[in-house]
Amino acid sequence: MKKCHLVSGLIAFFWIFQSSVCAAQWRQPDAQWLYKTVNATELKLHVYTPEGHHTSDKRPAVIFFFGGGWNNGSPGQHYSQCAHLASRGMVAMSAEYRVKSRNQTTPKECVEDGKSAIRWVRAHAAELGIDPTRIAAGGASAGGHVAAAAGTVDSFDATSEDLGVSSRPDALVLFNPVFDNGPGGFGHSRVKAYWQDISPIHNISESAPPSIVFLGTEDEYIGAEVAVRYKELMDQSGVRCDLHLYPGQAHGFFNPDRKNGYFEKTLETMDDFLTSLDFLDPKSGE
Numbered sequence: 001m002k003k004c005h006l007v008s009g010l011i012a013f014f015w016i017f018q019s020s021v022c023a024a025q026w027r028q029p030d031a032q033w034l035y036k037t038v039n040a041t042e043l044k045l046h047v048y049t050p051e052g053h054h055t056s057d058k059r060p061a062v063i064f065f066f067g068g069g070w071n072n073g074s075p076g077q078h079y080s081q082c083a084h085l086a087s088r089g090m091v092a093m094s095a096e097y098r099v100k101s102r103n104q105t106t107p108k109e110c111v112e113d114g115k116s117a118i119r120w121v122r123a124h125a126a127e128l129g130i131d132p133t134r135i136a137a138g139g140a141s142a143g144g145h146v147a148a149a150a151g152t153v154d155s156f157d158a159t160s161e162d163l164g165v166s167s168r169p170d171a172l173v174l175f176n177p178v179f180d181n182g183p184g185g186f187g188h189s190r191v192k193a194y195w196q197d198i199s200p201i202h203n204i205s206e207s208a209p210p211s212i213v214f215l216g217t218e219d220e221y222i223g224a225e226v227a228v229r230y231k232e233l234m235d236q237s238g239v240r241c242d243l244h245l246y247p248g249q250a251h252g253f254f255n256p257d258r259k260n261g262y263f264e265k266t267l268e269t270m271d272d273f274l275t276s277l278d279f280l281d282p283k284s285g286e
């Protein structure tokens with residue numbers, strides 16, 4: 001009888017999880033916050049807030065950066081992850097940042113904007129109802145590079161900002177991220193004048209934030225061996241790095257429009273990681 005109750009409870013839990021995921025995928029942002037203006041370009045955070053959120057709260061937060069090879073892309077890529085994390089109690093944001101197709105920029109401006117977004121949220125945490133010590137960053141592909149670079153590199157800060165406010169995230173959630181900009185690495189030709197300063201894998205130290213990485217073994221842009229080496233270097237620096245490799249999966253396998261089940265699987269694994277860092281409360285029944 002106890003076994004039957006346990007099985008029934010697990011079935012109910014997964015049904016509730018799947019239902020909440022489906023509902024979250026259709027939710028639109030609650031607000032947009034302007035975090036930076038460059039010349040005439042306004043850069044905003046597309047914000048999802050948890051139910052009952054107040055500015056007096058100290059909620060954990062996450063900022064996602066979209067993929068697109070530093071050339072294009074849209075914050076909408078991470079709306080589903082944001083909506084889910086907001087339903088779990090976080091203030092979740094998907095950031096606009098400058099890209100080549102719209103702003104004639106290079107990867108270093110992308111990283112600068114990523115750092116600006118994190119710094120702005122931390123500087124305004126008290127008025128936004130956010131805990132400044134629990135701000136995660138995440139992203140996919142080139143957006144994963146922006147997040148990882150914010151967590152590892154020391155350059156590419158906007159000098160007009162208050163550099164006394166840290167732009168380093170407290171955790172990283174990375175989906176097939178660009179780690180290596182060195183010779184032979186992704187995008188090297190675009191950053192060859194400064195690749196050693198912008199390549200996350202070449203700037204790992206003990207100050208890097210704990211990270212989780214999702215990567216398909218058949219990714220056509222990011223080799224699994226690069227992610228394995230990244231984890232090795234993180235381990236050597238004494239920093240947690242959870243690497244999840246998905247056999248046979250290609251670039252972008254985790255996106256909800258693929259309808260292959262990996263969006264839900266990566267979402268649940270992300271939940272477990274953030275729960276272990278006290279960004280999320282344990283799910284009911286755990």
